[in-house]
Amino acid sequence: MxxxxxxxxxxxxxxxxxxxxxxxxxxxxxxxxxxxxxxxxxxxxxxxVRSGTAHATGDGYELTLTYPQIARAGLDVPWDLTVRKPGGFTGPVVIVVDSDYFEMFETQGWTPEPSAETSDASRTYMSVDPPPGDTLTLGFDAYIQPSSQLGHAGSVSVSEKGVDVVTLEFTTWLVP
Missing domain, CATH: 1.20.5 (Single alpha-helices involved in coiled-coils or other helix-helix interfaces)
Known part of the structure; x- marks a missing residue:
């Protein structure tokens, strides 16, 4: 050095x-x-996680839906539909839902169980026996699939003779 x-x-x-x-x-x-x-x-x-409530009225029906507005995979979520018709129901109530929306759920089933169910390429049609009185409540016991990463928009309608008489639209967002 x-x-x-x-x-x-x-x-x-x-x-x-x-x-x-x-x-x-x-x-x-x-x-x-x-x-x-x-x-x-x-x-x-x-x-x-946050629940939302949506309302729609039309042709004598009033729909109220509590649904998962913001959810996370793996968690239980609410999806409860209330259909009101003043004067009561004259026959089975046909509820129509977007099939794509329900792909993000793992389900335990509907309450009450529909008496008949069918589907086409995009929608599921459920016939529910009329309840006593003027209010029908349809619950969907489900949680978000762990593999679901994106939310979906959906709609639910009441159909009479093949025509939707009232429709309610909603969107569920999924967060990580």
Missing amino acids: SPTARVPESVLDDVRERARTPAVTWLRRGAVALLVVVVALGAVGLLG
Whole structure:
């Protein structure tokens, strides 16, 4: 070693510092701020599972649906339809649902069980025996399939003689 050679004080002495530009600093601050917002929204419950309620009326029927508005795979979710018809029902009630919507569910079944069920390429038709009184409640016992990653839009209708007389539309969003 020559007498003028400098002895390093650390193994990091010859590592250059990287200059940080103002753009990099602001980008890092923005990312941290976004992360803080997401954590805060989650902490107050705004990113969790949420039920929605939708209403529709038409041709003497009133539909009310409680459905999973925001859900997560693997969790139980509500799907309860109430059909009201002042004066009561004169025969079986035909409920029509979008088949694609229900592909994201694992089901335990319908309550009450439809007396007849059929489907075409896109919709499922369920005949439910008329209840006493003017209110029919149809429940779907289900949870979101663990493999489901995206939500779906759907619709439910009451059909008379092959014609939808009232339709209700809704959307379920799935979050990771």
